[in-house]
Amino acid sequence: MSVTLTKTSKNTPLLIHNSYSYTIDRKTVTKILWKCEYSRKYSCHGRLHTTSNYELIKIVGEHENHVGNSRCAATRKYFEKLKQESEQNHTTPHNILTQVNIGVPDEVRVQLPTNYNLKRNVRRWRQVTTTAPTPTTIDFPAIPTKYHQTTRNTIFFRKDTGSDNIHKILALAFIETTIVANAFELLCTNLDDNYQQILDYIEGNYIGRRRGRIRRQASYPIDFWGMMERVKNNMHRSNNNVEGWYRE
Incomplete structure (x- = not known):
């Protein structure tokens, strides 16, 4: 069975194989060694080896104290797509959800949070990628350029009077x-x-x-x-x- 590559909530690589998820344990010149994402929480000994191009080499150890989730890959792919659309598309959270939900199977939908919480995720991801650093003193030099226009590229801030x-x-x-x-x-x-x-x-x-x-x-x-x-x-x-x- 092939492997599926996606990302964790912290934007690190996550490998999914046979309903189990793996994070990088360590790397060598020719291959990557992966460990079960529950290796610490459940002391799971499940391991997996791939080439540097993420081609499966072998499976090591067993997942003895927890079961896999057959919907895990699809759910994680959904959130990855939702986050990508949130950062690249400046439309409303409602429209983003409508677009991303097209074609999503019912078995994946039942695993998702409510639309309210999904929209909160959209706003949070946007804030992380678009918000300028918070000034640490009252003498910050100017209003950041990214705040000179709306997300629809409409200019609303035309002159900075300065910080005098x-x-x-x-x-x-x-x-x-x-x-x-x-x-x-x-x-x-x-x-x-x-x-x-x-x-x-x-x-x-x-x-x-x-x-x-x-x-x-x-x-x-x-x-x-x-x-x-x-x-x-x-x-x-x-x-x-x-x-x-x-x-x-």
Whole structure:
């Protein structure tokens, strides 16, 4: 009986022969030695030797403590095809399932998870292959290019305003009110004179200008626009408690 080559969930080679699955144990110059995928879980001694081109040479040992699965090869092939389509096809998970399920025998279908879980797999595989690395600092240089368009190649992000500190001023509303002034001063030290006019405006209206060692009252005090406590308490971020009331 011939062997079937597929891959594990970790994308490593998996050989299927006579309803049993094998993973690579070790390699030599001329052949590959395979061990039962349950060699550790069930202490199975089933082994198999192939050439470097995956042609069967001989079977060694017996699968004494577990039975094979006649549907194993077809099921694994199904998941391999589903993963491949998920990574290469940008259509919806529902459409991918519809396409992959064409011609799948009923005995394989009964072995599969629900469509909901299969769609979750599609989304997870896509995330692994398409998601850019998560920034580790707030000073990442730019929005990754792959996020400039949708999966349907429609451009929706046309200009990156950059990571200058001037864009971080809005974040002052989400830190402790007692350190807002210090945080504002820290941002100011990292901006050049080109931003002085807007910094003066923000300081006068929202922070309070310095007068000696203290600051004057701002036109809009920090306690008025600070959102830290509201976010912590899962409250509305609007200061207007009746906002939208007239729409009721």
